Amino acid sequence: MKYLKNVATLKLDTEKCIGCGICLSVCPHKVFDLNPGKVEIIDFDACMECGACMMNCPVEALYVKTGVGCASGIINGILGGGGECCCDKGGICA
Amino acid sequence: MLEEKTCCCSRPALNEDWVIGNVETPAGVIPQVRTLLTKKDKVGAIKVRCAIGRNNYIVTPGLYAAGSPTDESMVFVSANYKLSFDHLRRALDGIDCWILVLDTKGVNVWCAAGKRTFSTDEIINQVIETELLRIVSHHKLIVPQLGAPGVSAVNVRKECGFSVIYGPVRANDIPAFINADFKATPEMRKVQFTLRDRIAVIPVELVIWFKQALGIAVVLSLLSGITHDGYTFTVMPKVFGMVFAGWLTGGAIVPALLPWLPGRSFAIKGLWCAIILWGIFFISKLTGSTMLENSGWLLMLSAIVSFMSLNFTGTSTYTSMSGVKKEMKIAMPIQIAAVIAGLIFIVWGGF
């Protein structure tokens, strides 16, 4: 299952990457692959902007504008709510 | 004797029925949890799945024991949403270990990580509160991979000396993960959204949108009762039936068929289902006798189903915020226009 093409805000600074592989182990959608010494984005459109890779990269080689891909959350945010999403209370991600 | 140990508010409650004993440690008595789920746990899970009392399904944060752990046993980190906690303790059956429950305000691991309540700071906070350093001799925490969006392993280590090992996405894979020397396979790292997962969320979807569907059905049936020879209630059952068929389609059919519906946009996936639903009603001559009324129903059903589908992005496990925003910008003005036009066409067409 893949979402819209070419919308993700993920950016990789290959220069900085030290090839530690941590982003591979935290990414829930197999966006990266490890070439010897460097990581490579192999499935850009699969990125859901969760931010796990950015949070855990030890050298700040990754950037992504994080947010929850949830329409009700975005609507609530615009209407002044706290961006509450339906998944807060019983999503699949138990 | 217990009182002096439970005075602090962060100590887990010992009177829960899933607490089966105590484990003595240098930092006090730690409640030992049952690793088999009882009927009560299962009924509770079904209830939250059906959106009954799901805002209050929580576990007191703090440290718990599974089996008879020692100072060398592993520490598994979890959220204080009881469903998350139950999944974990069931998976830990037969394994002697510690469970460190973070205060995520009763929200599951992944959503809490997204909201940063499952966070670096909260891990550090619980490590300190529970005096974990006095209980275990190693410096390792196993954090569920889905907690990673809220946690910086580098900072946890820097601030409290514990190194984070990311465990598998699904608690069920923990025994295999342990056997593989704390390494998760690529399969264990990937988030799925299986038919089973999608069916499990249907009740919540239907409950969330019930009020809105009812509102539309009431307004529409009251207004379409106005005809040129007076007011009639005869259209009411038909209108209710069609609106709720749209609600069922958006809340159950679209989630179930999600990967097989054409297009990547959720609103478009919903649109296909709405058109088929309308086709069925059209053939059954339920969408009215005039062209206006017929097209009104097409607009109305499309708007209901595609709006509900668009909102299913929040429950799905693979949509990005940039993508949802892009889709909303295009779809929502059309959906709003379709509801208004649909309402006018149906009422006018049936006049």
Ligand code: SF4
């Ligand atoms: S933001 Fe999340 S989904 Fe996107 S690449 Fe990073 S870890 Fe993977």
Ligand code: SF4
């Ligand atoms: S986490 Fe950062 S440094 Fe490590 S492989 Fe990924 S991008 Fe490279």
